[in-house]
Structure formats: structure tokens, C-alpha cells
Amino acid sequence: MKVKMLEKKDNKVKLEITGTTPAFTNMIRRTILQHVNIPAIDSIDVIKNTSSVYNESLAHRIGLVPLTYKSGMSTKEDCKCKNKGCTMCEVKMVLAKKGPATVYAKDIKSTDKDLKPSNGDAIIIKLYENQEINLEATAVIKTGADHANWQPAVIGYQYFPTLKISKDAKNIKDIVKACPHDLIDEKTLKLKDPYKCDLCNQCIEAADDGAVTIETDNTRHILTIESISGVDPKTLMLEALKETSEKLKELEASLK
Ligand SMILES: [Zn+2]
Incomplete structure (x- = not known):
């Protein structure tokens, strides 16, 4: 598993986690939302x-x-x-x-x-x-x-996107224009910054049937944690991991 910091502010972090599963990333998300003491x-x-x-x-x-x-x-x-x-x-x-x-x-x-x-x-x-x-x-x-009232953050994750536009697509200009974040490069027909794509599907809707597809990688996730409490995102993540490992230890002890 690899983790890359994409954005870091006092109350918000955006991480890329590669080599993971949706269940694992969702476990971190749900533990922060539901089981961190604040x-x-x-x-x-x-x-x-x-x-x-x-x-x-x-x-x-x-x-x-x-x-x-x-x-x-x-x-x-x-x-x-x-x-x-x-x-x-x-x-x-x-x-x-x-x-x-x-x-x-x-x-x-x-x-x-x-x-x-x-x-x-x-x-x-x-x-x-x-x-x-x-x-x-x-x-x-x-x-x-x-x-x-004790929910410490707003958290979401999405799969890493790869945009595929068919060379035969007739209305390339409309497809490029449809992206609300102006992410599609008209020459290469690729995403200029895939981390900013929020999978809104506007490009797919602007194209003829099937000319545009977005492939997502469910082993590569972009996780965003925005704190709405006084607790910074790093502390929230560390506390969630501590909580999870304590639960696993409890499970291990009871199995023994
Ligand atoms: Zn007490």
C-alpha cells in the first residue's frame, strides 16, 4: 500500500491510497465518522x-x-x-x-x-x-x-479516474467544454489533473453514446478528510487507526 499527500491544510487533507480495497478505505472513513472520541x-x-x-x-x-x-x-x-x-x-x-x-x-x-x-x-x-x-x-x-454533534469530519473517497475519449467522437469541443473544472486537454484527450475530477459524468453526457468513458481503479483511492471539529485530520486518522487496532486486539484475545 502506498500513500501520497495530495493536499494539506490545517483542517483538510487529501490523500491518494494505492494498493488498497474499497472495504479498507471505507473502514477508515467509518471509524473516523463513528468511533473517534472528541x-x-x-x-x-x-x-x-x-x-x-x-x-x-x-x-x-x-x-x-x-x-x-x-x-x-x-x-x-x-x-x-x-x-x-x-x-x-x-x-x-x-x-x-x-x-x-x-x-x-x-x-x-x-x-x-x-x-x-x-x-x-x-x-x-x-x-x-x-x-x-x-x-x-x-x-x-x-x-x-x-x-x-460528535461527528468530527466530513469524509469521502473516490476511485482514481482515467478518461477515455474515442478518436471518432464528433463533438470533441462540446465534450471539453462540458467539464465544469476544465480538466480535459483538447489535444491529448486526457485529464490534465485526474485528482480534480469528481466523476460528475458531464463529459459522458455531452458525448454521443459511448464516445466517452471514465474507467475507475478500485484499488487506487482519493480520500478527502475535512475536519468540522477542533481536531485536525491527521489526529483523526491516527485515532481511527488506534481504535481499529484495539478492536482487532480484542477480537484476537477473545478468539484465543
Ligand atoms: Zn471520568
């Missing part, structure tokens, strides 16, 4: 809310604030404290502000310096004169399998 605010206790927003709406907005990742934390069920709640499975935070002011994610003050809002500039609410919020929040560790 933190998110789960509940709030409202002490004062004289803003223009109901407590429920405020709680919903605060629940969506992405939090930074702290390695080693676990769900309350799996924690050594046995569901009582300790620093390894939950973190308390406070948010208190008086208007007129804009309340940002960075105004949520965490009791743990390693676990706090990852994007401090996200706006939660605007407060006007004589408006005030004061609340306590509890962030807990869960997985995407518990609730979509």
Missing part, C-alpha cells in the same frame, strides 16, 4: 439569560462550538471514574458577558487549558444594552455513533 459541549446550566434568544437556542449554538482535542480523554462510560465525571471525561466551562457586546466562542472560559473553543472568533450571540448571559457549560467526550 469533545463537545453537552449541557448548559443557565444562571441568567436576558438576551433576545431562548435558552434552548443558546444551548444549541454553544453545543456546535468546535473544541480543541485533548489526547487521552474518554467517554464517561469507559472512564476510570465509572461514569461519575472527572477531568478525563468532562470539562466545565463558564460564559458570562454583559451587553452591549458581541459574544464570541473565546468568551467561553474553560477550566482546562488544553480543551477550549478551537475557533475563538466564532460569534455566538450579540447582546444589546441591559442584556446579559451567565451560564455554566459541560463538555463531554462522545463519538459520532452517539450523536451527530
Whole structure:
């Protein structure tokens, strides 16, 4: 198996995995979506809310604030404290502000310096004169399998494409023009950058019957991981692999 980095940003990576199977790449995808522990605010206790927003709406907005990742934390069920709640499975935070002011994610003050809002500039609410919020929040560790609020990323993969255009195709210009990403080279009739092709099939639809085909290689995948949490894609992938190998070890032990 070979892995090549195609694109790398803070919150997004695009990898090419060669010599794999759809089942294997999908296992990585599903493990990240469903079984990686990440933190998110789960509940709030409202002490004062004289803003223009109901407590429920405020709680919903605060629940969506992405939090930074702290390695080693676990769900309350799996924690050594046995569901009582300790620093390894939950973190308390406070948010208190008086208007007129804009309340940002960075105004949520965490009791743990390693676990706090990852994007401090996200706006939660605007407060006007004589408006005030004061609340306590509890962030807990869960997985995407518990609730979509703990789904850490958007992930997809596709097979590597090879474009084949018949030399007899009559309307080559229309086929070239049909590609929304302008990927078809009119002279060579090949894809200029196959990694940008998203298999939209517009070129096939623009051609006469059968003049254009896209062959895909199901052993060569382009995997895109875009984090929507405060956890970077590399950490998500490593945690997913750790989770998978732990499950395999459990299986091995039970078989023995
Ligand atoms: Zn605990």
C-alpha cells in the first residue's frame, strides 16, 4: 500500500491510497465518522439569560462550538471514574458577558487549558444594552455513533479516474467544454489533473453514446478528510487507526 499527500491544510487533507480495497478505505472513513472520541459541549446550566434568544437556542449554538482535542480523554462510560465525571471525561466551562457586546466562542472560559473553543472568533450571540448571559457549560467526550454533534469530519473517497475519449467522437469541443473544472486537454484527450475530477459524468453526457468513458481503479483511492471539529485530520486518522487496532486486539484475545 502506498500513500501520497495530495493536499494539506490545517483542517483538510487529501490523500491518494494505492494498493488498497474499497472495504479498507471505507473502514477508515467509518471509524473516523463513528468511533473517534472528541469533545463537545453537552449541557448548559443557565444562571441568567436576558438576551433576545431562548435558552434552548443558546444551548444549541454553544453545543456546535468546535473544541480543541485533548489526547487521552474518554467517554464517561469507559472512564476510570465509572461514569461519575472527572477531568478525563468532562470539562466545565463558564460564559458570562454583559451587553452591549458581541459574544464570541473565546468568551467561553474553560477550566482546562488544553480543551477550549478551537475557533475563538466564532460569534455566538450579540447582546444589546441591559442584556446579559451567565451560564455554566459541560463538555463531554462522545463519538459520532452517539450523536451527530460528535461527528468530527466530513469524509469521502473516490476511485482514481482515467478518461477515455474515442478518436471518432464528433463533438470533441462540446465534450471539453462540458467539464465544469476544465480538466480535459483538447489535444491529448486526457485529464490534465485526474485528482480534480469528481466523476460528475458531464463529459459522458455531452458525448454521443459511448464516445466517452471514465474507467475507475478500485484499488487506487482519493480520500478527502475535512475536519468540522477542533481536531485536525491527521489526529483523526491516527485515532481511527488506534481504535481499529484495539478492536482487532480484542477480537484476537477473545478468539484465543
Ligand atoms: Zn471520568
